[in-house]
Amino acid sequence: MIPAERPGAPVSHDLTTDEYARFCDFFYQKTGISFNEKKAYFVKRRLQERMGARAATSFRDYFSMLRFDLNGVELQQLVNLLTVNETYFLREDYQFDALVDGILPEIARDRRPGSTIRIWSMPCSTGEEPYSIAIHILEKWRQSDDYAIEISGSDIDSAVLAQARKGRYSERSLHRVSPQLRRKYFRPLGADFQICDELRESIDFFSINIVDRVAMSGMRAVDVAFCRNLLIYFDDTSRREAVELLYESMAPGGFICLGHSESMSRMSSLFLPRKIAGTIVHQKPLRP
Amino acid sequence: MLVKRAASAEPAAADFDEPQAIRDLDAADPALRRHAAQTLRGRPDAVDALCRRLAVETERDVRAALLSNLIGQKSTHIADLLTSIFDKGGAALRNEVMEALWAMPAESIEKMQTMLASPNAKARLLAVNVLSEIPHSHAVDLLEQVLLKESDVNICLAAVDGLTHSDDFRSVGRLTQFAARFPHVEQAQFVVRSLLRGFGDTR
Numbered sequence: 179m180i181p182a183e184r185p186g187a188p189v190s191h192d193l194t195t196d197e198y199a200r201f202c203d204f205f206y207q208k209t210g211i212s213f214n215e216k217k218a219y220f221v222k223r224r225l226q227e228r229m230g231a232r233a234a235t236s237f238r239d240y241f242s243m244l245r246f247d248l249n250g251v252e253l254q255q256l257v258n259l260l261t262v263n264e265t266y267f268l269r270e271d272y273q274f275d276a277l278v279d280g281i282l283p284e285i286a287r288d289r290r291p292g293s294t295i296r297i298w299s300m301p302c303s304t305g306e307e308p309y310s311i312a313i314h315i316l317e318k319w320r321q322s323d324d325y326a327i328e329i330s331g332s333d334i335d336s337a338v339l340a341q342a343r344k345g346r347y348s349e350r351s352l353h354r355v356s357p358q359l360r361r362k363y364f365r366p367l368g369a370d371f372q373i374c375d376e377l378r379e380s381i382d383f384f385s386i387n388i389v390d391r392v393a394m395s396g397m398r399a400v401d402v403a404f405c406r407n408l409l410i411y412f413d414d415t416s417r418r419e420a421v422e423l424l425y426e427s428m429a430p431g432g433f434i435c436l437g438h439s440e441s442m443s444r445m446s447s448l449f450l451p452r453k454i455a456g457t458i459v460h461q462k463p464l465r466p
Numbered sequence: 467m468l469v470k471r472a473a474s475a476e477p478a479a480a481d482f483d484e485p486q487a488i489r490d491l492d493a494a495d496p497a498l499r500r501h502a503a504q505t506l507r508g509r510p511d512a513v514d515a516l517c518r519r520l521a522v523e524t525e526r527d528v529r530a531a532l533l534s535n536l537i538g539q540k541s542t543h544i545a546d547l548l549t550s551i552f553d554k555g556g557a558a559l560r561n562e563v564m565e566a567l568w569a570m571p572a573e574s575i576e577k578m579q580t581m582l583a584s585p586n587a588k589a590r591l592l593a594v595n596v597l598s599e600i601p602h603s604h605a606v607d608l609l610e611q612v613l614l615k616e617s618d619v620n621i622c623l624a625a626v627d628g629l630t631h632s633d634d635f636r637s638v639g640r641l642t643q644f645a646a647r648f649p650h651v652e653q654a655q656f657v658v659r660s661l662l663r664g665f666g667d668t669r
């Protein structure tokens with residue numbers, strides 16, 4: 179069993195190259211995220227922090243705790259420390275334009291009014307992406323009242339999901355949001371901004387690891403998935419695996435939007451590239 | 467109108483039966499075959515069956531699941547199996563095998579070296595195409611050897627293509643040796659002449 183947490187200072191145990199490599203291997207197997215030598219300082223610092231908190235006297239002790247920690251609490255702590263969560267409102271919003279100008283109208287064409295359209299922000303980090311999607315749809319899609327639009331946000335990092343559910347953001351996070359939208363969807367809270375309850379209560383946030391096949395099988399029939407700025411942290415093998423599982427989660431004819439520096443090449447040939455409102459998105463064929 | 471997703475029950479892992487999953491690779495229902503390919507991840511005992519299925523599988527999405535399983539497990543044995551099936555299907559299978567071999571460069575390179583000596587020209591061409599995408603100086607050495615020894619000019623031209631895209635390629639001499647081996651093949655002369663002109667004195 180892992181000893182109780184102590185608010186410890188980082189211990190000064192320095193990891194050997196071999197220990198570092200073993201840790202990276204383990205973390206990669208669990209999350210798909212691969213660290214190279216350049217990241218060694220960043221990773222080692224965080225590992226030392228956790229070793230201090232768990233009062234582990236050596237890397238060996240800590241590593242065996244980590245591997246035999248059946249409920250995954252310690253791994254979750256590490257995931258929360260080691261993931262890059264940078265995000266902000268209206269990031270790469272040309273894709274949200276493509277969503278309301280092309281993707282949603284195309285999906286709606288074959289769907290009866292009143293039926294569900296399912297959108298998934300995966301990964302969503304602290305929630306700015308799914309909230310931006312919601313705002314964009316409410317503001318710019320004229321048919322938004324005709325459909326039941328279900329927006330979910332997921333991430334592997336439990337701490338960012340807690341923040342997303344809370345919906346409290348700093349000025350920095352809102353730098354691309356106009357004063358008019360701020361007034362409409364946020365209320366000031368000290369120096370920060372609180373997202374309005376209507377949005378907060380309509381988005382479902384849940385934790386998921388994109389390379390976990392069983393967990394991913396819980397999400398099906400997704401019409402539009404935003405999978406942006408995650409695959410850049412993966413190597414080719416985990417990218418392939420992630421896209422393979424995402425494919426399964428998509429409804430036939432569903433669309434995936436990737437980040438601007440990400441493409442499907444060498445990940446999957448299963449999706450059809452489509453140019454919609456000037457941006458490339460990836461569509462699951464209606465029939466395999 | 468925004469609606470909140472109804473939370474669904476946490477999916478649970480089903481009991482895993484490896485022999486059954488291996489049998490499912492040949493099931494009539496493609497969804498079952500794809501599922502089997504996915505659940506057999508990280509199972510080295512299944513790789514022979516996975517490759518055997520890959521050779522005859524007609525559904526693209528099942529092939530994709532088979533391939534990402536094999537790429538995830540990468541081994542020299544898998545590289546061997548893949549090279550043994552590359553010409554059992556059409557162009558799609560050939561390209562997929564090539565992609566998989568690119569994804570496991572360390573495991574493939576030795577096999578590619580053996581294939582360069584194969585009497586089968588298609589196998590030699592596959593080896594050249596795979597080596598062309600492997601960012602390793604040994605791959606460059608092997609491609610340079612192709613320019614000196616390969617009897618099929620088209621395979622040599624594929625090697626030239628690979629070499630000129632590689633950062634490690636430094637030997638203009640190899641190009642001129644290749645051109646000298648095929649003095650009457652206009653395309654070889656043309657390609658080498660234009661490359662040499664392009665390089666100028668920079669190499």
Ligand SMILES: C[S@@+](CC[C@H](N)C(=O)[O-])C[C@H]1O[C@@H](n2cnc3c(N)ncnc32)[C@H](O)[C@@H]1O
Nearest residue numbers: 209261263265301303333334335387388406407
């Ligand atoms: C840079 S953020 C991207 C947020 C948003 N999509 C955007 O583009 O602004 C990357 C997120 O990926 C999450 N992540 C990393 N590995 C993951 C995995 N295996 N499964 C799910 N999420 C993961 C991280 O926790 C992090 O919050």
